[in-house]
Amino acid sequence: MLQSQRGGDDMDEEKEDETSYKSTTNGSTECTGDDVTDAPERKTKVQSHYLSRLQKLRMHHNACEEQYMKAYPKTINVEREKTLSLYQSMNTKCSDDSDGTVILEPTPDNDTSLPELRRTDSISLNRKMLGRTAEESLSSSELSGDEYIPDTEEESDSNSSAEEESLAKNAKQHKKKKVKKSKTSRSQPCKRRIVTRSGSLANSGTKESSSSDERDSGEPSSPDTSNVTVMMLKKKTGGGRLYNKKYYCLFCSKPFSKMARHLESKHKDKPEVARAFAFPKGSKERRLQLSLLRNKGNRCHNAQVLKEGKGVVIPRQQSSSPARARDYLHCINCEAYLKRRSLWRHMQRCHLNKKVKGMKPGKTRVQSLCSYAEPVPESVNARFWKMVLEMHEDEITNVVRKEDVILKLGQHLFNKHGHDVTKHEYIRQKMRETGRLVLQGKKHGKLNEVSDFFVPANFPHVIKAVHSVAGLNEETSTYKTPSLALKLGHNLKKMANVIECEAMMSGDKNILSDVQAFKQICDTKWSECVSSQALRNLSEAKWNSPQLLPFAEDVKKMHQYLDSQSKEYQTKLEEEPTSKNWAELSKVTLCQVILFNRRREGEVSKMSLNSFVLRDTSSTHPDVELALTDLEKSLCKHFQRIEIRGKRGRKVPILLTPDMVTSMELLVKTHRNCDVLDENVFMFGRPQALSL
Structure with a gap:
C-alpha cells in the first residue's frame, strides 16, 4: 500500500x-x-x-x-x-x-x-x-530537499500529516x-509545483514559522512573570513575511495596524497628535512624532502586561527567534522596546537623543540609564527600587527582584540605613546573600520560594541549603566561608520577623503559627547545626596567625614617598586641573590622613565636604588656654581639628597637618573644574560619580 x-x-x-x-x-x-x-x-x-x-x-x-x-x-x-x-x-x-x-x-x-x-x-x-x-x-x-505539494489540497490534508x-x-x-548520483542526473525534471515550507507549519491558510510556535508555547519572559511572551515574526506559507503587527493606542489602549490613520481620525484633538500632523506629509519630523506616539502606546501596554504577569509585549522590531521580556528595555529617549544588547548602538543613532538629566552620572552604561526610567512596582519605595536596579544583572538579581520577602527585607534595612549612601552596598549584599540561598534551595526541589523556608517541616532542607551555600565539608566539619553561614542565619531571622509582623497585621493565623514555630526551632537547633561549627572555624583560623609589625625605616620611607607625591600632584593640579590629577592627589591625601591619625579607613574616607569646609579655624578660647601646657598650645596652633561621624554614630576627632590642609583646600577649589559633581557629598569622592 x-x-x-x-x-x-x-x-x-x-x-x-x-x-x-x-x-x-x-x-x-x-x-x-x-x-x-x-x-x-x-x-x-x-x-x-x-x-x-x-x-x-x-x-x-x-x-x-x-x-x-x-x-x-x-x-x-x-x-x-x-x-x-x-x-x-x-x-x-x-x-x-x-x-x-x-x-x-x-x-x-x-x-x-x-x-x-x-x-x-x-x-x-x-x-x-x-x-x-x-x-x-x-x-x-530526482526530487529536491523541498517537499512536493499536490495541486489540490484534498490530496494532502488529513492522512498525509499523520504519516x-x-x-x-x-x-x-x-x-x-549519502546518495550516489544516478546516471540520469542530466535529464530534465518533471514540472511540479515546489513550495518552500517550514517544518513547523500547519497545513491551512497562513502559517507561522518555528519561532512563532515556540513563542506560542508560553516561555517565561521575566523572573516575576511566567506567562509573558514577546511578539515574534510570523511568516506565510511561501516563506514571506506576514505583516500583521498591531500597535496599541496611547489614548484608547486598543490595537491598530494603521496607527497614523487611527490617530488622525479619532484623536486629532489631542495636542500631541495635532503637533505631529502639523508637519507636512513625508517629512522627517512627522515620522518621528508618529513613531514616538506609537512607542508610548506600546510602552503603556507593555507595562500593564508586565504588571499583570500575562500577555504579549510589543517590541519595536520583531525577532524570528524566541526571546524573553527581561531581555528587553525601553529606550529612555524614544521609548522604543529594544533588546538590552543593542541599546548602546540604538542610543548612538536615536533621532530623539537628548541630554539625560536626573540620573546617576556614575552609571554611564546605557542599560542602567534605561533601567532607571522603568516604572516602579507597587508597594515598593522609589528610592529603594532605584538602589535595587543598580545590582549586577544575573540569576541572583532575578530572584531578589522576584521574591517579595527579600524585597521587604531590603526595604526594612533601607528604612534604617538608607540615608547613608555608603550603606547601600551593604543592603544589596544582604539581599544577594538571601538570593543565593533561595537558588540553592530550588536545586533540591523542596524550597521553591522564600515562604517555604519558614515551614517547620522544611527545616532540615533549610539547614542543607545553608551548608551547601557556605561550603561545608562533612568529613572535616569545616566551612569554606564560615562567616557566610552566620550571616544567612541572621538574614533568615530578620525575614522571619518581617513575615511575622505582616501576618499579625493581616490576621493570617496559619502563616503566623508557622513562623513562630520556625523561630522556636531556630533558637534550639540552629546553634547545634550551623553556628557552633562556623564559630569554631573562625576562632581556629586565628590561631598561630603571624603578626607582622613594620620596621621604623619602612614607615619613614612611606611617609617620605607620600610627601613627595603630594607636592608633585599639587603642582600638576594647579597647572592642569584634570580629573586624573585631582583623583591622584585625593588618594595621596586620604592615605596621609589615615596613617597620621591611625583611624579606620572607612571612617576617614566617609569624611563629608561640609565637615572640612565648616571646620573651626579660630584660635582656642582664652579660658581653655589656661588649662593647656605650652606644648599643647603650640600643637593647637600647628594642627587643625575636625570631627566626623564614626562607627555607630560616635564622634571621631581628626587632626590635619598644614600640608594636608593645603592639599585639601586645593581639592575643594578645583573640584568643579575636574568633573567632581556638586551632589557628591564626600571630601574624597570620585570624579563623575556620586560614590567614593
Whole structure:
C-alpha cells in the first residue's frame, strides 16, 4: 500500500504520457498533402520522445524506491506484514517476490467480496525521508530537499500529516546515508509545483514559522512573570513575511495596524497628535512624532502586561527567534522596546537623543540609564527600587527582584540605613546573600520560594541549603566561608520577623503559627547545626596567625614617598586641573590622613565636604588656654581639628597637618573644574560619580 502511495503521482503521469502518445500517433496518420510523406518520420520521433520520457520516469521512480527502502527497512517490513495479514483475512492469496514486492492473487470465489480499489493520499518525500544530507546535491531527475505539494489540497490534508509524523519519528533512529548520483542526473525534471515550507507549519491558510510556535508555547519572559511572551515574526506559507503587527493606542489602549490613520481620525484633538500632523506629509519630523506616539502606546501596554504577569509585549522590531521580556528595555529617549544588547548602538543613532538629566552620572552604561526610567512596582519605595536596579544583572538579581520577602527585607534595612549612601552596598549584599540561598534551595526541589523556608517541616532542607551555600565539608566539619553561614542565619531571622509582623497585621493565623514555630526551632537547633561549627572555624583560623609589625625605616620611607607625591600632584593640579590629577592627589591625601591619625579607613574616607569646609579655624578660647601646657598650645596652633561621624554614630576627632590642609583646600577649589559633581557629598569622592 505504501508503495502504491509513494508511486501514485509518477504512475499517473505515465498514464497521461501513454494517453497523449496514443492520441498523437493516431492523429498523425490523418495528415494530408505534403505532410503525408513526413508522417512516418514524425511518428517515429514522437514515439521515441515519449518512450524516453517514460523510461526516465520509471528510473526516477525506482531510485526513490531504493532510497526509501534503505532509509526505512523496518517501516516497510511492518507495512508489508500488515498488508499480508489484511488480504489473508479476505481469503486472498499473498506472496512475497524476491525484491520484496507483495503479489496479490485473489481467489475466484471472493471476487465480489473484495473492496473497490481507490487512490490513497500520496506521501510527501523530502531529503530527510530519503536519507540525504542537506549539503548533498540531488540529480535533476530526482526530487529536491523541498517537499512536493499536490495541486489540490484534498490530496494532502488529513492522512498525509499523520504519516509524515510517523515517518519523522522513525527517521531519528537511522543515520543519514549519502546518495550516489544516478546516471540520469542530466535529464530534465518533471514540472511540479515546489513550495518552500517550514517544518513547523500547519497545513491551512497562513502559517507561522518555528519561532512563532515556540513563542506560542508560553516561555517565561521575566523572573516575576511566567506567562509573558514577546511578539515574534510570523511568516506565510511561501516563506514571506506576514505583516500583521498591531500597535496599541496611547489614548484608547486598543490595537491598530494603521496607527497614523487611527490617530488622525479619532484623536486629532489631542495636542500631541495635532503637533505631529502639523508637519507636512513625508517629512522627517512627522515620522518621528508618529513613531514616538506609537512607542508610548506600546510602552503603556507593555507595562500593564508586565504588571499583570500575562500577555504579549510589543517590541519595536520583531525577532524570528524566541526571546524573553527581561531581555528587553525601553529606550529612555524614544521609548522604543529594544533588546538590552543593542541599546548602546540604538542610543548612538536615536533621532530623539537628548541630554539625560536626573540620573546617576556614575552609571554611564546605557542599560542602567534605561533601567532607571522603568516604572516602579507597587508597594515598593522609589528610592529603594532605584538602589535595587543598580545590582549586577544575573540569576541572583532575578530572584531578589522576584521574591517579595527579600524585597521587604531590603526595604526594612533601607528604612534604617538608607540615608547613608555608603550603606547601600551593604543592603544589596544582604539581599544577594538571601538570593543565593533561595537558588540553592530550588536545586533540591523542596524550597521553591522564600515562604517555604519558614515551614517547620522544611527545616532540615533549610539547614542543607545553608551548608551547601557556605561550603561545608562533612568529613572535616569545616566551612569554606564560615562567616557566610552566620550571616544567612541572621538574614533568615530578620525575614522571619518581617513575615511575622505582616501576618499579625493581616490576621493570617496559619502563616503566623508557622513562623513562630520556625523561630522556636531556630533558637534550639540552629546553634547545634550551623553556628557552633562556623564559630569554631573562625576562632581556629586565628590561631598561630603571624603578626607582622613594620620596621621604623619602612614607615619613614612611606611617609617620605607620600610627601613627595603630594607636592608633585599639587603642582600638576594647579597647572592642569584634570580629573586624573585631582583623583591622584585625593588618594595621596586620604592615605596621609589615615596613617597620621591611625583611624579606620572607612571612617576617614566617609569624611563629608561640609565637615572640612565648616571646620573651626579660630584660635582656642582664652579660658581653655589656661588649662593647656605650652606644648599643647603650640600643637593647637600647628594642627587643625575636625570631627566626623564614626562607627555607630560616635564622634571621631581628626587632626590635619598644614600640608594636608593645603592639599585639601586645593581639592575643594578645583573640584568643579575636574568633573567632581556638586551632589557628591564626600571630601574624597570620585570624579563623575556620586560614590567614593
